[in-house]
Amino acid sequence: MPGSIKDKVAIMGVGYTKFGELWDKSQEDLLVEAGYEAFDDAGIEPKDVQAIWVGVFYYFTGLSGCTAVEPLKLFGRPATRVENFCASGMDAFRNACFAVASGVYDIVLACGVEKLMDSGSRGLPGLKDFGHPVYGNASAPAMFALAATRAFHKYEWTKEDLAKVAVKNHYNGAAHPKAHFRREVKIEEVLSAPMIAAPLGRYDCCAMSDGAAALILTRPEIAKQYKHKDDYVLVKGNGLAVETVMPFYKPSFDYLGFPATQKAAQEAYKQAGVKDPRKEISCAEVHDCFTITELLNYEDLGFCKKGEGAELIREGVTAIDGELPVNPSGGLKCFGHPIGASGCRMLVEITKQLQGRADGRQVKDPVLGLAHNLGGPASVASVTILGRT
Amino acid sequence: MPGSIKDKVAIMGVGYTKFGELWDKSQEDLLVEAGYEAFDDAGIEPKDVQAIWVGVFYYFTGLSGCTAVEPLKLFGRPATRVENFCASGMDAFRNACFAVASGVYDIVLACGVEKLMDSGSRGLPGLKDFGHPVYGNASAPAMFALAATRAFHKYEWTKEDLAKVAVKNHYNGAAHPKAHFRREVKIEEVLSAPMIAAPLGRYDCCAMSDGAAALILTRPEIAKQYKHKDDYVLVKGNGLAVETVMPFYKPSFDYLGFPATQKAAQEAYKQAGVKDPRKEISCAEVHDCFTITELLNYEDLGFCKKGEGAELIREGVTAIDGELPVNPSGGLKCFGHPIGASGCRMLVEITKQLQGRADGRQVKDPVLGLAHNLGGPASVASVTILGRT
Numbered sequence: 030m031p032g033s034i035k036d037k038v039a040i041m042g043v044g045y046t047k048f049g050e051l052w053d054k055s056q057e058d059l060l061v062e063a064g065y066e067a068f069d070d071a072g073i074e075p076k077d078v079q080a081i082w083v084g085v086f087y088y089f090t091g092l093s094g095c096t097a098v099e100p101l102k103l104f105g106r107p108a109t110r111v112e113n114f115c116a117s118g119m120d121a122f123r124n125a126c127f128a129v130a131s132g133v134y135d136i137v138l139a140c141g142v143e144k145l146m147d148s149g150s151r152g153l154p155g156l157k158d159f160g161h162p163v164y165g166n167a168s169a170p171a172m173f174a175l176a177a178t179r180a181f182h183k184y185e186w187t188k189e190d191l192a193k194v195a196v197k198n199h200y201n202g203a204a205h206p207k208a209h210f211r212r213e214v215k216i217e218e219v220l221s222a223p224m225i226a227a228p229l230g231r232y233d234c235c236a237m238s239d240g241a242a243a244l245i246l247t248r249p250e251i252a253k254q255y256k257h258k259d260d261y262v263l264v265k266g267n268g269l270a271v272e273t274v275m276p277f278y279k280p281s282f283d284y285l286g287f288p289a290t291q292k293a294a295q296e297a298y299k300q301a302g303v304k305d306p307r308k309e310i311s312c313a314e315v316h317d318c319f320t321i322t323e324l325l326n327y328e329d330l331g332f333c334k335k336g337e338g339a340e341l342i343r344e345g346v347t348a349i350d351g352e353l354p355v356n357p358s359g360g361l362k363c364f365g366h367p368i369g370a371s372g373c374r375m376l377v378e379i380t381k382q383l384q385g386r387a388d389g390r391q392v393k394d395p396v397l398g399l400a401h402n403l404g405g406p407a408s409v410a411s412v413t414i415l416g417r418t
Numbered sequence: 419m420p421g422s423i424k425d426k427v428a429i430m431g432v433g434y435t436k437f438g439e440l441w442d443k444s445q446e447d448l449l450v451e452a453g454y455e456a457f458d459d460a461g462i463e464p465k466d467v468q469a470i471w472v473g474v475f476y477y478f479t480g481l482s483g484c485t486a487v488e489p490l491k492l493f494g495r496p497a498t499r500v501e502n503f504c505a506s507g508m509d510a511f512r513n514a515c516f517a518v519a520s521g522v523y524d525i526v527l528a529c530g531v532e533k534l535m536d537s538g539s540r541g542l543p544g545l546k547d548f549g550h551p552v553y554g555n556a557s558a559p560a561m562f563a564l565a566a567t568r569a570f571h572k573y574e575w576t577k578e579d580l581a582k583v584a585v586k587n588h589y590n591g592a593a594h595p596k597a598h599f600r601r602e603v604k605i606e607e608v609l610s611a612p613m614i615a616a617p618l619g620r621y622d623c624c625a626m627s628d629g630a631a632a633l634i635l636t637r638p639e640i641a642k643q644y645k646h647k648d649d650y651v652l653v654k655g656n657g658l659a660v661e662t663v664m665p666f667y668k669p670s671f672d673y674l675g676f677p678a679t680q681k682a683a684q685e686a687y688k689q690a691g692v693k694d695p696r697k698e699i700s701c702a703e704v705h706d707c708f709t710i711t712e713l714l715n716y717e718d719l720g721f722c723k724k725g726e727g728a729e730l731i732r733e734g735v736t737a738i739d740g741e742l743p744v745n746p747s748g749g750l751k752c753f754g755h756p757i758g759a760s761g762c763r764m765l766v767e768i769t770k771q772l773q774g775r776a777d778g779r780q781v782k783d784p785v786l787g788l789a790h791n792l793g794g795p796a797s798v799a800s801v802t803i804l805g806r807t
Contacts, residue, residue: 107658269496
C-alpha cells in the first residue's frame with residue numbers, strides 16, 4: 030500500500046501572474062513574474078532555490094525544464110519539465126513534494142506556465158492538431174457535451190443548472206484582481222449565448238488563457254525559519270490517478286463521472302485522514318473546464334452522492350458564502366485555464382485562502398482546502414489537500 | 419546544501435528492447451516489451467507497481483504519462499511524463515527515485531521510450547522543426563562540429579582520435595544482442611565516411627533509433643525480499659544540472675567541455691563519496707551523441723584533466739578491457755539513441771554490469787558504475803552513480 034505525503038512538505042511562498050490574453054508577454058516573462066513574486070512572498074533569494082519543477086503541456090514555444098532556468102537566472106540547478114495534460118502543473122508540484130520529502134533538497138520551486146494564445150502562431154501545431162494515435166480525437170467540448178446530455182437524460186438536470194455554475198464562478202472571479210474575466214454574468218446571458226457543442230454554450234466552456242503560477246516548497250522545520258513562519262501551509266494529501274485513456278470512447282463509460290478523479294480523491298483523502306469531505310473540506314478549486322464537469326466533480330470528490338451534483342449549485346452550497354465554497358477564485362471558467370499553470374494556480378489560491386489572504390473572496394476560517402485537475406481528456410486526475418499548520 | 423539520495427533506492431529489476439529501426443513496433447509495443455521484461459526480472463507482478471514515470475521527449479506520437487498506463491495495463495496508478503531533452507529518461511528515473519526515497523511508494527516503474535523513426539511521419543513536426551524561440555537552432559552535428567574544430571586547434575587532436583571512439587564503441591556494440599548496429603567498423607572506414615558537418619563524418623554521429631528501457635525501483639529493505647535479493651543495485655548518487663540554454667551560442671563558451679556535465683558530476687560524486695573518479699568508477703555509459711562529445715565527457719566527468727581526453731582513447735584506457743571501460747554497450751553511437759529511452763537504457767546496462775550479467779561485454783569485477791546524459795543541446799546533464807550492495 031502506498032504511504033503518505035502528509036505533513037512532510039510545507040508551502041512557504043506563492044506567486045502568480047494575472048491570467049488572460051497576454052500577447053505582450055512571453056512564457057519566460059510569465060515565469061519570471063510568478064517566480065519572483067513567490068521568492069518575495071517566501072522571503073528567500075532566488076539563489077536559495079535548489080531545484081525546479083515546471084509544468085507545461087505544450088513544448089511548441091520552446092519551454093522545458095532546462096529552458097526555464099535561463100529566464101529565472103537559476104543557473105546550475107536541476108530543472109525538470111513535467112507534462113501530464115491538464116494536470117501538468119499539479120504533477121510538477123507533486124514531484125517537487127517527493128524531492129523535498131526525500132530530504133535531497135531543502136527549498137525548491139514548483140511552477141506551471143502556458144501560453145495558449147500563441148499556440149500555433151509560429152507555424153507549429155495547436156490544440157486542433159492533437160490526437161491519440163489509436164483513438165484519434167474529438168474536441169473537448171464535443172466530449173463533455175455527451176456528459177451533459179447524459180446527465181440531462183438520467184438526472185433531469187437542465188441548462189439552467191449548468192448556467193448557475195457559470196454565474197457563480199463569474200461572480201467569484203469578478204472579485205479577483207488576477208482573473209481573466211473580471212465581470213459577472215447573468216443567467217439569461219449564459220442561456221442565450223452561442224452554442225459551442227450542444228447543450229454546452231459559450232459560458233459553459235472555459236476560455237483560452239495565458240498565465241503562470243509558482244510555489245516555494247520546503248520541509249516544515251525550515252518553513253518555521255522564514256517569512257510565513259506562523260502561517261505556512263502543509264500538504265496533507267495527494268493523489269494522482271490514470272484510469273484509462275479516452276474514457277469517452279470506452280463502451281463501459283457511463284458519462285456520469287470520472288473514475289480518475291474518484292481514485293485520486295480516495296488516495297488524497299486517505300492520506301489526509303478525511304472521512305467526510307462535505308464536512309471537512311473548507312473550500313475547493315476544482316477543474317471546471319466545462320460547467321457540467323464541475324457538477325460531476327462534486328460527486329466524484331465525494332461532496333455529494335451520485336446524481337446530486339446539481340442540487341449543490343441550486344441550493345448555494347458551493348457559493349462563496351455557502352457551506353463548501355467551490356472555485357472561490359472564479360475557476361477555470363472565469364479565472365482562465367493556461368493548461369500547465371492551472372494546477373499550480375489552484376494551489377496558490379488554496380494557500381492564500383488558508384492564510385486568510387484571499388482579499389475580496391475570502392472563505393470564512395478555512396481549515397482544509399482541496400485542489401483538483403482533470404485532464405487527458407478525463408484520463409488523468411490529481412487531487413491535493415492543503416491544511417493550516 | 420542539497421542532501422543525498424545515496425543508498426535510499428534499489429534497482430530490483432531491469433528490461434529493454436532491442437534498439438533500431440523498429441518500423442513494425444509502436445511506442446506502446448516497446449514500452450510493454452521493456453516493462454514486462456523488467457517485471458519478470460524483478461520477480462514482481464505488474465499489479466505490484468504503485469506508480470510510473472516515463473521519459474519521452476517527443477509528444478507527437480501521443481505518448482504521455484497517462485497514455486503509458488493503457489498499454490502497460492496499470493490502470494488506476496499515477497503516471498507522470500518527464501521531459502528533459504536527451505536527459506528525459508534519466509530524469510524520469512531521478513524523479514521515481516525521489517518518490518521511493520520519500521516513502522510514499524514502495525515499488526515503482528521508471529521507463530523511457532522514443533520512436534524517432536516515426537517522427538514527422540504523421541504530418542507532425544520532426545527534429546528539424548524545433549528551435550528555441552530566442553536563439554533559433556542549428557543542427558546538433560553543426561554545433562558539436564564546432565567543439566571538434568576547436569579541440570583540433572587547441573589540443574592538436576585529430577580525426578583519427580575521433581575515429582578511435584567510433585571503432586571502440588562499434589567493437590563493444592557488436593557483442594551486444596540488443597544494439598542497433600551489431601558490427602565492427604575499421605578506422606579507414608570511419609575516416610573515409612561521408613562528411614555530415616566537418617570535421618564530423620557519418621561514423622562520428624549517433625544514428626536515429628527506436629527503443630525502450632525500464633527499471634523497477636524500491637527501497638533496499640524491500641529489494642531483499644525479491645528475486646535479486648543478493649544482487650540488487652543501489653543508487654549511490656545523482657546530479658542533474660542546467661547551466662545555460664544553448665551554450666554554443668554564448669560568447670563565454672570555450673567549446674571544450676560542458677559546464678552542465680561538470681556540475682552534475684560534482685553533485686553525483688559528492689553524494690556517492692567518490693574522490694577520484696578515474697580510480698573509483700569501474701565502468702561508465704556516457705553520452706556519445708558524437709565522438710567528440712565522448713572525449714570531452716572524459717574530461718568533464720573527471721576521468722582525466724582538461725585537454726587529455728584523446729590520450730585516454732589512444733592509450734586504450736576506456737576500451738572494454740581497459741582501466742576504465744566507457745560505453746561497454748556500444749554507446750549511443752552503436753547501441754542507438756532513442757532520446758527518451760537512452761538514460762534508462764544506460765542505467766539498465768550499468769545494473770547488468772554490476773550484477774555480472776553483461777554477457778559478452780562484461781567488465782571485470784565492477785564496484786561503481788556511472789551513467790551520463792547531455793541534452794538540450796549541451797544545456798542539461800544528468801549523472802547517476804550505481805553501486806553493488
